[in-house]
Amino acid sequence: MRAREYLRVSRDASGEGRSPSEQHAENAAAVADQGWDLHPEPYREDRAVSASRYARGKARPAFEQLRADLAAGTFDADVLVLWEASRGGRRVGEWADLVDALEAARVLVYVTSEDAAHDPAKPGGRRALLSAAVDSEHESGKTSVRIRRTVRARAEAGGVHGKNLWGYVRRYGRSSSGHPVLEAVEPDPATAPIVRDVFERVAAGDASWAVARDLNHAGVPTRRPARTAGRAQIGWTQRMVVQLVRTEAYAGVRVHRDPETGEVRRTPAVWPALVDRATWDRAQDVLAARGAAGRRDADWAATHLLTGILRCVCGAPMRTGRQNSGGGARYVTYACPATPGGQPGPHTSMREVHADALVVEAVLNTLADPAFLARVGSEQGETDTRREELRSEIAAAETYLAEAKAASAAALDLSILLEARDAVAPRLEAARRELELLAGVSPEVAALAGREDLDDVWESMDVAAQRRVLRAVVRPVVLPAVPGRRGLAAARDRLELVWR
Known part of the structure; x- marks a missing residue:
């Protein structure tokens, strides 16, 4: 046997x-x-x-x-x-x-x-x-x-579950039987300050792609180890920053979705908050104002220039597909993902070669226009100046409130603090709202604008970089086809470019 x-x-x-x-x-x-x-x-x-x-x-x-x-x-x-x-x-x-x-x-x-x-x-x-x-x-x-x-x-007790959250460290002891027992979750001296800085920058109006760029320049490792060598080279992305800022646990809240009812419950967490609730809320408002939570940040993995960027007239982002041209030949198209019997309304498609050529031609012509360079430079300079003014105004107001709070405590007179808040609160909130709406100009676009060798530089860029530039400059929409008209000229008439 x-x-x-x-x-x-x-x-x-x-x-x-x-x-x-x-x-x-x-x-x-x-x-x-x-x-x-x-x-x-x-x-x-x-x-x-x-x-x-x-x-x-x-x-x-x-x-x-x-x-x-x-x-x-x-x-x-x-x-x-x-x-x-x-x-x-x-x-x-x-x-x-x-x-x-x-x-x-x-x-x-x-x-x-x-x-x-x-x-x-x-x-x-x-x-x-x-x-x-x-x-x-x-x-x-x-x-x-x-x-x-x-x-x-x-979850109802605010306890931990799953992997350790980036920005914290877990301290373990031993049970009487020798098994490890969680004793405390504490801010990580190395990464907790980075988390706070990310929240403060986003809440103050800094663009999430700029935060990702600075984290990479500083050599900060990503929250989770990269699974591939190529992903490790990319480092932080805009989407990673948005995901971090969307994590409510950093405000000291335990979020739990009941698998049976689907109900989401929030309870105070056993770990300390890394950011106060006001900062967390302001950061969410900034992301919501820009629509950053819905942006795709998979450009590094894209192989087609306009996938997800080109829009159908119905508003849906278009994806690639293949069609037969007769004789067994096939060509790539951008097509609306809506299927017959699905989303109502007109849905469109366009040959990839036509859409790519027309959008790139229009964008490069715009970037080469001296008027565009002047406008970008002016807007960028004005934006940076205004942001600094607003930050100074906010800092002065917060300092004033802190001094009023200290004076109120020393004099045991709450009216001092209340009067100070009544005086500066409206201006402080207005400055914060204005700062949230100022995202600045993409440095990649500013670096391309007005270059004499623009065509050569564009060809040397990888698809991910080209897609980032296109997203920052234009929103192309494909209109319905005209019966009997085909080719590049017909495609040009069907392409509507909405400049950002």
Whole structure:
């Protein structure tokens, strides 16, 4: 008799994990006691992947290989060895399919923790195996309910859940049994000041792309390690900055969405806030005013110049597709994603080569126009000057209020502070609102405007950089086609350019 193992990370009743190596050691000893030979190549899952029906989209490659080998007759053993029955699966349907495959291949099942062998071809053995699957699925269901209840209770108490939030560090101690126990969540001395600075800059009106640029220039690592070398070279992006500023946890709030009802609940968090609520709210207002939350920042991965930038007359961002031109030839188009029977209204498409040529031609002509350069320079200078004026005004008002607060406390007279607030609050709020609306001019656009070698510089830029320039300058819209008219000239008449 020859035995072959399936090993998967397990947790026993004590909560201790049983690694595949530990399972293998116990399995090997049991197989030797039975007098069987052990196959040198077990099916092994080294990642902790749940076999429960509550697991979300995580594959078990070794389990799939086991099933494929049983079906193909290449299992190469007489006995499947499991450390416990639930190692095979916690889904009754999946386990029943495996039992059928084992029966067809005439393979026995030996469960080490029970010291019992089961023959799927016999009623008693089949019943024992299927009963184990029912019991495992039942336990999984109870565990899932218990976990959801624990997560909900922890959220209502403002407790932590999941990975550590960038800007904080977690301090752990040890329980009486030696297990790590979370004692506190504290601001990280290295990254907490960066988080505060990002919020303050966005709340003060700085553009999120400018914040990302400065973080990259300063060599600040991104909140999460990059998964690829190419992504690591990109560093911070506008979207990353927006995601950080949108995170309410930095204001000391625990946000939890109930998976059953979909209700979002907010409770005071156990960790300290890195930014005060007023700053967080002002930052949200700035993002909302610019529509930054809805902007795509996947330009670094784009391969087509106008995907998502070109708009259908219905307002939807257009995406690429392919159409036949006869004789088996195909060409790329930008097309509205609306399908027949979907979004009502007219929907358009245009050849990629025509749209790209026309938009680039119009944008480069505009950038080369001396009038545009003068306007950009004037607007940029005026914007920077006005922003500095507003920042000085806001700083002076906040200083005045701080001094009034101190004087009020010293004199034990609240009216001092109230009178100071009445005097400066309207001007302070007006200055903050105006500052929120000033985003400045993209430096990439300013660097291109008026250059004599503009065409050569444009050709040397990658698609991501070109797309950023286009987004900052123009909003192209494709109008409906005119029956009987085709080609570049017809496309020119259909392209409406809305300059920003």
